[in-house]
Amino acid sequence: MCQDNKPSLRHQGSLLGNERLSDSTHLLTIKAPELAYAARPGQFVQIKTSRYLRRPIGLMSVDREQGLIQLGIRRVGPGSNELCDLAPGIAVDLVGPLGTGFNLGLFGEGACETGPAHLVTVGGGTGLFPLLYLLEEAAGQGIPTTAIAGFRSPAEAILQERMRATAKRCIFASDTGGLDFTGHAGEALTSVLDTWHLRPEQILICACGPAGLLENIALQCLERKIPCQVSLEARMACGIGVCVGCSIPVYCHNGGAETAESETTYERCCYDGPVFPAARIVWPSRGGIW
Amino acid sequence: MCQDNKPSLRHQGSLLGNERLSDSTHLLTIKAPELAYAARPGQFVQIKTSRYLRRPIGLMSVDREQGLIQLGIRRVGPGSNELCDLAPGIAVDLVGPLGTGFNLGLFGEGACETGPAHLVTVGGGTGLFPLLYLLEEAAGQGIPTTAIAGFRSPAEAILQERMRATAKRCIFASDTGGLDFTGHAGEALTSVLDTWHLRPEQILICACGPAGLLENIALQCLERKIPCQVSLEARMACGIGVCVGCSIPVYCHNGGAETAESETTYERCCYDGPVFPAARIVWPSRGGIW
Amino acid sequence: MNQDNSPLTSKQVKTEVTVGNVQLKNPVLAASGTFGFGAELAPYYDLSGLGGICTKGLTLQPRRGNPPPRVAETESGMLNAVGLQNPGVGVFVKEILPTMLTYDTAIIANVAGNSKADYVEMVRILSATEITALELNLSCPNVSVGCMSIGAEPEQVLEVVASCRAVTDKPLWVKLTPNVTSISAVARAAEEAGADALVLINTLLGMAVDLKTERPVLRNNTGGLSGPAIKPIALRMVYEAHRDTNLPIVGLGGIASAEDALEFMLCGASAVQVGTASLIDPDLVFRLPAAMAAIAGAAGHDNLARYTGQLRPW
């Protein structure tokens, strides 16, 4: 509902395609021009299903010219099942684009002067979806990229072709072997960084995936002083920043390591995030819960 | 769920057809063999929609051999809209057949000896649907029938062909003229009865439709001593007789006209009805409410 | 838990539970008022598969109930104002109970009175029968005297329950109303008075409005809210009553799946009842025991009783 030339928050999209990526994952292509136009990598939408609350789903790809958005959805419960089973042609009730996404301007200080900055994305599971959008955006801006993607097994590997077509370098990791790297995505990142010539400030690492993986990546980056942004998930109600339901514990001051309660606060995953500087998060190993 | 050879109460039907009868009315054809086999005219089913309570819908026609039931549905709110919009192929969750239906054995005393008994159905609106099933059943038993059907206007007239094919005589009435009779269905009945040679005990009148029409018919029949059965509607929850939510005020003793509370009681529309002898009902003009 | 925590089939899971000294085949009972006296469903289902059946609320004299409309749909729930229509305890004992006793399951008589004297008299009458237990309904919101107005006041609960306790050795379950500031205060009163178990919750007092007629939908104006809408409130009350008393609890309010039933047990219920869900899915109550056992088995538990009170609050 557009008022006085204000942008719309709610959109009536139309489902153009529903493609099965794996047993448990579907790719939805939705026509929603105004939303596509406003979207940035790392942002998400809230979709209506027959459940009471909307479901937050990250933007996986956006085609501004055609007015399309793509969403990757994994079946984990009633809402996501319903979305995976939607028939093309149907109307989709969306709120978005929402949240603070990735910031490709945030390389380390002096990065641009010292050489070509490099984006490394690290992800697993549904975390791959928002990272694909980021990779596509970086490619468009001419930023060289490395994509590290972890899968439980080769059978669960998805989006490989599309990532290869987008990123300069791809490393697919699997716990059970059979892909480029055996081990989880965090271990793959370690091996990349261990043997790399770039200086920390030339690299930007953006990660999305299970909380354990993110903490692993964040701690490596803190250690190596590489700028790192993580996209987090929290239980959400509104997704638009008004209910304060989706708190993430963060340090009041960037880069803090204090554990005193007075030095930490809560920020909204949906509005202040879902992408945060890794250094701001009070990770579970430091007592953070969300 | 059939236990120990007990009949099933819940059935998974399959929607074979959805035909639009008029702007506001649809005809659903559902495969549900066990339900079709057990059904009797005047009974109904409870259908699941996305609303919380099931929706009671009368059986409009049953084909035992083919295992089919037909339901006529009028759009009046969210549940009926959903049913009218169902796409063929879909599964339909049904409970039934439910309730006490019409009883074709209940002609007046001595009817059979004194001449061929005659069934007259009188109805309007969604009340036509259960009456069609009754007409089909009577035709199958060789009972001669007269069908009186009232419509607000010729444009709203439905099921005409099917009734003509089934009943020996049909009288379509319309408040606005343009059909066989101008006036409402109750007035059409009066004109039929006024000029008829049959004695009261040779006639059975079965009626279904708006409460006002039913009372009109019931009082005519009481006056003329013609046996009359009416199919009523009440707000229902379970439809299976367990919640006592759908009470109809009735006289404790058949044919009473007392208004004292002690002489009346409540019976369940869904279990003791929906078809009741007209003489048992405490009609609104005598203080009955439901 | 079986020794190595490995998955079991539902058949390997013991479903028996006890509520105080009442033994039940399984923790699933049909709630009062949504299952009649069993007769309507007996042709379709094997009632011996139930943990038990709670009768429709009985009163000393027959009651015609409230004028219709008596039911209204709400979001994920419904309102009812049946007003305890029932044939009276006398007809129940003579004409209905004999059939119920053939069902081979626990029979719980739900009784509702206008006054303490009513309750005591009914308890006396029913104690002379073969019923399994008594369920004192101190919680029906749809009648003008007695019932909920008693159940809302701890002192009155204490008095009525103690008086009933004095005249019966039958297991005495007390069914409480959620329309109170503190469920624990009422629960403790019932405990102090000698109740054998608590049953919670009954319906929440609510209203539905017909915008076209500008009148309440229910002829009784207000009615009792039940169904999944109230489940979070019911879980919280079961949790509080379990925390604040030592009585076994029979939990209900919006149960519509095996998961729901086990959640009530985690919060402290020894058994559960299925109310409104039976109106929509009459199969459910018969499917639940096996469905609960399947979930328990998949988690490596060899009995359902272990769920009671296992919730670990933060």
Next chain:
Amino acid sequence: MNQDNSPLTSKQVKTEVTVGNVQLKNPVLAASGTFGFGAELAPYYDLSGLGGICTKGLTLQPRRGNPPPRVAETESGMLNAVGLQNPGVGVFVKEILPTMLTYDTAIIANVAGNSKADYVEMVRILSATEITALELNLSCPNVSVGCMSIGAEPEQVLEVVASCRAVTDKPLWVKLTPNVTSISAVARAAEEAGADALVLINTLLGMAVDLKTERPVLRNNTGGLSGPAIKPIALRMVYEAHRDTNLPIVGLGGIASAEDALEFMLCGASAVQVGTASLIDPDLVFRLPAAMAAIAGAAGHDNLARYTGQLRPW
């Protein structure tokens, strides 16, 4: 009603209402806690279309709120245990209120205290500002002291409201908790203490359980239930408070459509608030005034105020 009862267009229907001596453009306010302070939605919507905005609950000191998870979905509703995260009344007055005052709509400050002294102090501070009215939140169930524990006791309501009344001439609205045996008793206490209006209802205390972890979903164990699930309870309480006091009422609890809003007005509300529905449909609160007017117009009414208290009980 216009003279011949013929249908009117929504434009012909007066939407203005009054709540005591507060004039509102229309009866639709954004409820506390589900609209922030308006800043998040201001880029998308013209906030001057609202009857008013109730701020997130303010406390004397900044509050970090409860640890997450803070929200859980339930059937037709949700639980929240935000625990009044807010920047404190001082920051509100200095940094947030000035922007809110530019929105050209009524600004209602929702205040929540640990003690009577807290409430009085906040009322004093806010009375010196340009806010339209104060909403005393005696009903938040998600904090361990104050708030709901005050709102559940008529005597405490009387004391807190009277103390606030003594220090302010601002319209004093009192927001009540539904977790009580008698809403009328609490409402009468607020009336006696000099409240200008009642706001009801806040959330019902509930719980959600995670069967897999065997823990409560909310880190706070319990939370407040809101959404369509509670609408029947809210309607009943608005009806009772309207019947049993002479105060104007602002009604809320599960409103999700123009029909819902008008039902609350029929039960006695002079205005309504939209809470949880804004989380799912942020457009709704902006659409409602015209949608209500359309319904009223179609029924031949030329103003919305006529709905208040028009319900004819049986």
